Amino acid sequence: MDLELIRQEIDMIDAQLVALLEKRMALVSQVVAYKKATGKAVLDTSREQIVLEKVASRVVNKEFEETIVATFSDIMKSSRAYQSSKLA
Template sequence: MSVKDLNVIRQEIDQVDQELVALLEKRMALVSQVAAYKRATGKPILDTNREDAVLQKAASRVEDKAFEQTIVNTFADIMKNSRDYQAKQLDNDLA
């Protein structure tokens, strides 16, 4: 088995990062819609049942189980940042 050149690996990471940014932007646009819904209905930002379900679903989709905990942690971070964004959106509406 040959070892890839570090620059080639980094180029591949850069490509994946580009795809991730586009997907995260799509996700955040949906999070904005969630914030608007919660604002309109008075629902709380944190829904632990939903977050638990998302984390379980993410774990079940990981094929290489060596990556499972890291990927689940990443999803937990994404959701925390999404909650923070929602809170800022709701705070801006109140200001």
């Protein structure tokens, strides 16, 4: 496979990831509304740990596990920042 074909495949996957991240953030918006109504804190470390453990367990190629878990950690960090901005 040549580099241009590989990059085209990456671009297609990136488009799918963007769509999925938008769906995830729409759900995060619902979480914000819930937390606002109930006074819950943005950070729930036990929930985040559970999510990261699930992510790690779903990685088939363990060579990628650390990177994928770090990516999800970054996603949750960005989600917390979004939540904080909406709750301020």
